[in-house]
Amino acid sequence: MSASRRSRRTRGWSSVAAVYDRQLALERPALRSLLTMLRIGVDEALLDVGTGTGGLLRELATIAPRPKRAVGVDDSPQMLERAAPVPADWEMVAADAQRxxxxxASFDVATATYLLHVLEPTVRAAVLAEIHRVLRPGGRVGLVTIAPPFARLTWPLLRAFSAGAGPLAGLRPLDPAPDLLAAGFTISARLPVRRGYPSLCVVGRR
Ligand SMILES: C[S@@+](CC[C@H](N)C(=O)[O-])C[C@H]1O[C@@H](n2cnc3c(N)ncnc32)[C@H](O)[C@@H]1O
Known part of the structure; x- marks a missing residue:
């Protein structure tokens, strides 16, 4: 993967990497809820797709016992550089989630938090197909998106600012269930979370 293609795809995220952690407190309630729903075992391998600065992995690291193998993937090296609080023995990989x-079948659990709603529909489908491929049969996927009711409250603002695939799409609401079903998953749990960003946690099974 050439550095220029990578920088084009996630340029917006790289430009906000230095300040991204300032809003992590608003993600935390939903990230914690998702981890409670997933109950990741110590012997399970976890892949966090679009890990950014490792917000979910950092939360997971506070839960004992934590899984021996956890990998964060992001296409923005600048976001990954800010993930230093993640345990040193966990892997951080710069790569496109579409490939x-x-x-x-090399992971038991995959997560994608605050990712799918910032992607264009075709990219979203490609990312979910890749998650399906790397999960073992019976493996779980855990998603967090911005909850749809939030859209009604902020629709004029969203319509003006949430086009495209960069940081301005960060508040674009999405129920990921149809995409998850289309990618071949079954849905095993859904939970709206009102604290922090109004969010939707969805767990699916491969
Ligand atoms: C809104 S941030 C979410 C970060 C993190 N998951 C969290 O909960 O804070 C979206 C992240 O997805 C990454 N991203 C966007 N498109 C991607 C792609 N095609 N492949 C890998 N990462 C991507 C961006 O670089 C950014 O770090």
Missing amino acids: LPFAA
Whole structure:
């Protein structure tokens, strides 16, 4: 992957990397809820797709016992550089989530938090297909998106600012269930979270 293609795709995220952590407190309630829903075992391998500055992995690291293998993937090296609080033995990989550099069926659990709603529909489908490929049969996927009711409250603002795939799409609401079903997952749990960003946690099974 050339550095210029990578920088084009996630240029917006790289430009906000230095300040991204200032809003992590608003993500935390939903990230914690998702981890409670997933109950990741110590022997399970976790892949966090679009990990950014490792917000979910940092939360997971506070839960004992934590899984021995956890990998964060992001296409923005600048976002990954800010993920230093993630445990040193966990892997951080710069890669496009549409072409994950992992073998089929090599993870038990995959997460994608505050990612799918910032992607264009075709990219979203490609990312979910890749997550499906790298999960073992029976593996779980955990998603957090901005909850749709939020859209009604902020629709004029969203319509003006949430086009495209960069940081301005960060508040674009999405129920990921239809995309998850289209990618071949079944849905096993849904939970709206009102604290922090109004969010929707969805767990699916491969
Ligand atoms: C809104 S941030 C979410 C970060 C993190 N998951 C969190 O919960 O804070 C979206 C992240 O997805 C990454 N991203 C966007 N498109 C991607 C792609 N095609 N492949 C890998 N990462 C991507 C961006 O670089 C950015 O770090």
